Amino acid sequence: MPVVQLIRLSGGTATFAELRASASGRAIRNALAAGSIQRVAKGVYALPPAEDxxxxxxxxxxxxxxxxxxxxxxxxxxxxxxxxxxxxxxxxxxxxxxxxxxxxxxxxxxxxxxxxxxxxxxxxxxxxxxxxxxxxxxxxxxxxxxxxxxxxxxxxxxxxxxxxxxxxxxxxxADSRAESPLESVLRAVLLEAGIDSFVPQWVVQDETFSARIDLADPGRLIALEADSFAHHSTRRALRRDCRRHTNLTIRGWRLLRFSWEDVMLDSEWVVDVVLQALGPPPHQSATGLTVVRRSRRTASGV
Structure with missing residues (x-):
């Protein structure tokens, strides 16, 4: 991935170690020489001031x-x-x-x-x-x-x-329920692979638990999460995520979690994993209607 894009996705600045995780040293040096990035402190890089x-x-x-x-x-x-x-x-x-x-x-x-x-x-x-x-x-x-x-x-x-x-x-x-760029990209990756059974921001709710899933296939009870480090980088966030995962699991959901690197840099693996999880078609009732359990839409249609 281009060095400039890596810095943009990091919020405008990045350390040398952060850049080297996804770019070569030569790419970083070339970006510096071209003026597309600048060194603002030892080991810290940023984009040059933007034009109006x-x-x-x-x-x-x-x-x-x-x-x-x-x-x-x-x-x-x-x-x-x-x-x-x-x-x-x-x-x-x-x-x-x-x-x-x-x-x-x-x-x-x-x-x-x-x-x-x-x-x-x-x-x-x-x-x-x-x-x-x-x-x-x-x-x-x-x-x-x-x-x-x-x-x-x-x-x-x-x-x-x-x-x-x-x-x-x-x-x-396009869907107004989508809540993050990474979620939109994950959905785009699936759609381009012909996988169209996932809907954004599906609510799973009962008397004691409520959760909103980034992308859900309600018929198969498969949940996909597009996880960015910013929202999962504290001890409190880890505990919350563990409980959420466990609560979804005991309600019959299989939760697949994908990092930014998975979605942006290894989409073929993401598609392969989702296809394996989907397996055979969802269970059909005698009337031919898909059976959906343990989830419902809210009044707003989410």
């Missing part, structure tokens, strides 16, 4: 768009763009400017406060990014209530040209 995206867009006579607009709208992204992404009217030439940017051209650019609208931003990302990256943006926009799912599906249906099929696929898969 609004200024870059104004310099080109356009608007901030795509992933850059997603960041400004507050949507979750897997990786911030290395340079500001700007959309200008079709036929307009690049203007001379000291501010770096990646240009896109379009006939119609609906904008708000110097950036593409929230809906247009999600569609642009869905047309141009990999499925996991764009699903992360779309899930986040829906979860925040910035756009509505029926609105996204309807807008994607009107698209034509490059990336339109991908946009419709993202719109169909």
């Amino acid at each position: 995206p609004d200024a870059a867009a104004r310099a080109q006579g356009g608007v901030v768009s795509h992933l850059s607009a997603a960041v400004l709208h507050g949507f979750d992204v897997l990786e911030a763009p290395p340079t500001t992404q700007v959309t200008v009217p079709r036929g307009q030439h690049r203007r001379a400017s000291t501010l770096a940017c990646a240009l896109h051209w379009a006939d119609d650019v609906p904008s708000l406060d110097g950036r593409t609208t929230r809906l247009r931003t999600v569609l642009d990302c869905a047309r141009t990014l990999a499925f996991a990256d764009s699903l992360c943006v779309a899930d986040s926009a829906l979860h925040q209530g910035a756009i509505q799912r029926d609105q996204l599906i309807a807008a994607a249906a009107t698209l034509s040209g490059p990336g339109s099929a991908g946009a419709r696929r993202v719109a169909a898969a």
Whole structure:
């Protein structure tokens, strides 16, 4: 994984040891030489100061768009763009400017406060990014209530040209219940492998216990958790997780937990493990309906 992305995913800074866990020493030295990262203290690295995206867009006579607009709208992204992404009217030439940017051209650019609208931003990302990256943006926009799912599906249906099929696929898969980028990526990995039986944020509840599962296959009672270190790094968190795991187990659930490294760096293994856990089709009743036990949806539909 690129050194710049590792630092972004670490919150903007990282130690040499943290970088070396996933990148070579040569990659770190090359990133330093290229100026894409900087040493801020002995053994500590950070990204250089970011350029003003609004200024870059104004310099080109356009608007901030795509992933850059997603960041400004507050949507979750897997990786911030290395340079500001700007959309200008079709036929307009690049203007001379000291501010770096990646240009896109379009006939119609609906904008708000110097950036593409929230809906247009999600569609642009869905047309141009990999499925996991764009699903992360779309899930986040829906979860925040910035756009509505029926609105996204309807807008994607009107698209034509490059990336339109991908946009419709993202719109169909996007889910407002998703609560983290890592969870969105895990769901994208499964969907790309043809595994579509898992739903986000499933509630397991009875008289003495309640838990929300990142991704659940209720028919088979299989639970998947996308675990980030930030939420599982204390003694208290360990005790809580152990009790939660045990309580789910005695209620018939099988819990599979995946780390950030599993989901982001070894997705083939994740798919293989989930397929092994799924095994044969879920138990069917005499009427052909899937039998779901020990779980129910809340009034909000989660």
